[in-house]
Amino acid sequence: MYSVNDLNNINDEIRPLKELADRELKSIYGLSGEVYTPHIDAFNEVSLRRAKILFSLKSNGIIPFSEVETISAKLMVLHCKVKSCEIVELDGNNYECQFSPLKLSKTGKVVRKWAKYFLKKTADGQRDEEWEKQVREIWPENFIIRSDDF
Numbered sequence: 001m002y003s004v005n006d007l008n009n010i011n012d013e014i015r016p017l018k019e020l021a022d023r024e025l026k027s028i029y030g031l032s033g034e035v036y037t038p039h040i041d042a043f044n045e046v047s048l049r050r051a052k053i054l055f056s057l058k059s060n061g062i063i064p065f066s067e068v069e070t071i072s073a074k075l076m077v078l079h080c081k082v083k084s085c086e087i088v089e090l091d092g093n094n095y096e097c098q099f100s101p102l103k104l105s106k107t108g109k110v111v112r113k114w115a116k117y118f119l120k121k122t123a124d125g126q127r128d129e130e131w132e133k134q135v136r137e138i139w140p141e142n143f144i145i146r147s148d149d150f
Contacts, residue, residue, distance in 0.1 A: 002053045004062065010050045017043040047140040054138070068134045071095075075118045087121065094121040100142060115142035 021043035028035050057063040075095055079088045082097045089095075095118040103113035117139065120131035136143055 001060065002056045004057065007050070007053050007057060007063075010046065010053060014043070014046050014050060017046055044140065044144050047137075048144070051138065051140050066134065066138070068131060069138060072118055072135070076116070088118075095119065096121055096127070102142065115139075117142055 017039065020039040024037055024039040028037065054063070058065050058069075071090065075088065075090060078090070079097065082088055084097060084099045086097050087094050088097065097116065098119055099114045099116055101111040101113075102115040104110065105112055117135055119135065120128040122128050
């Protein structure tokens with residue numbers, strides 16, 4: 001079982017990694033093929049550990065679930081068969097269903113598993129950037145593509 005102290009420690013660990021990963025991402029922009037990205041990989045690993053700690057703390061009632069998590073859970077139940085880029089409405093707000101590749105085949109050509117999430121739309125039809133940022137922090141595993149292990 002995790003404590004709030006564990007969350008504080010991992011938050012301190014993730015800050016410098018985020019800066020390094022952002023710089024590395026800018027430096028590899030436009031490159032194709034296999035690119036060595038040690039800082040991005042380290043950041044992804046720590047992000048997954050942080051998400052695991054947060055989920056544990058929230059499941060045990062130490063930290064309350066966020067608005068993004070409660071609304072996303074409602075949307076997943078109410079609109080389980082919605083298609084990609086389809087816009088649904090809940091409590092007067094519009095949400096766009098998005099899918100991203102989660103698991104690829106060994107060759108990397110076929111998507112084996114998809115991640116489904118909802119992004120909030122603003123009144124003018126644009127994506128709510130704060131909502132998207134929270135979705136990426138809460139479920140980082142939805143944005144890390146893995147290959148099948150055979």
